[in-house]
Amino acid sequence: MSIPFSIPCVAFFGRTFDEYMRMFAIDEAFLRGKRVLDCPSGPDGFVAESAARGLDVIGCDPMFNLEPEAAHARAKKDIEETLAVAIGNADSPRFRDPDAFARTKYEALARFITDYAAGRGTRYVAASLPTLPFADRRFDLVLASHFLFCYADVREGGMMTGSPFDLDFHLRSIEEIARVCAGEMRFVPTHGMQQPPQRHPFLQSAIERLHALGFNTRLQPSTYDDGFLPLVDVLVATRS
Ligand SMILES: C[S@@+](CC[C@H](N)C(=O)[O-])C[C@H]1O[C@@H](n2cnc3c(N)ncnc32)[C@H](O)[C@@H]1O
Numbered sequence: 001m002s003i004p005f006s007i008p009c010v011a012f013f014g015r016t017f018d019e020y021m022r023m024f025a026i027d028e029a030f031l032r033g034k035r036v037l038d039c040p041s042g043p044d045g046f047v048a049e050s051a052a053r054g055l056d057v058i059g060c061d062p063m064f065n066l067e068p069e070a071a072h073a074r075a076k077k078d079i080e081e082t083l084a085v086a087i088g089n090a091d092s093p094r095f096r097d098p099d100a101f102a103r104t105k106y107e108a109l110a111r112f113i114t115d116y117a118a119g120r121g122t123r124y125v126a127a128s129l130p131t132l133p134f135a136d137r138r139f140d141l142v143l144a145s146h147f148l149f150c151y152a153d154v155r156e157g158g159m160m161t162g163s164p165f166d167l168d169f170h171l172r173s174i175e176e177i178a179r180v181c182a183g184e185m186r187f188v189p190t191h192g193m194q195q196p197p198q199r200h201p202f203l204q205s206a207i208e209r210l211h212a213l214g215f216n217t218r219l220q221p222s223t224y225d226d227g228f229l230p231l232v233d234v235l236v237a238t239r240s
């Protein structure tokens with residue numbers, strides 16, 4: 001088994017609308033008519049592009065307390081630093097295509113920055129798990145990517161050294177996301193950062209908590225691959 005890749009803090013970058021479709025195994029028709037929460041959103045292109053298409057999507061992220069210029073600078077720094085780590089780990093089976101990885105992050109950031117100032121406080125809401133500033137069952141669909149599971153400690157299947165995001169944090173966050181969800185939640189990734197990929201060590205506890213909260217769960221295949229972390233499947237939880 002190779003030495004796990006690790007970074008010291010949560011990276012503030014996001015993904016494009018098309019990447020969201022592939023990550024979550026959904027399409028635009030699936031989103032239409034639904035009240036959607038992107039949690040956390042990061043500086044992604046998904047919220048901006050959804051607004052342009054007339055979809056009802058809100059993104060939340062702790063970094064949305066930043067002014068546009070500061071958010072842009074922080075995202076640029078985080079992409080550059082992650083890319084440097086990627087290039088430094090070029091022999092890792094995880095980093096097959098660092099350039100493709102960076103290209104889509106910059107594309108998403110460019111789309112985000114065209115929309116962030118106009119949408120701040122409405123479709124971009126500052127919020128930090130495990131507490132969300134939304135009413136019970138406010139959303140029909142919640143999409144949760146690349147924060148939960150990813151940023152657990154390296155020793156617990158994640159990629160963060162000294163992570164504060166332990167199992168208890170994950171379960172409280174999942175419970176909070178469930179509180180604001182009237183219909184369905186989708187979570188990625190479901191696998192840990194080790195090679196070869198294995199089910200994330202928190203996944204089974206997360207599924208059990210979702211069942212206790214009254215959700216049915218299934219794992220649906222995902223074809224997403226950004227040159228770093230190819231997804232295997234999506235955890236789909238639906239209110240029963
Ligand atoms: C790599 S980004 C993922 C963004 C996007 N969903 C995607 O898949 O590209 C991780 C995000 O988690 C956010 N984050 C950090 N701490 C958080 C917390 N306690 N609650 C919610 N989001 C958090 C960061 O600000 C960052 O934007």
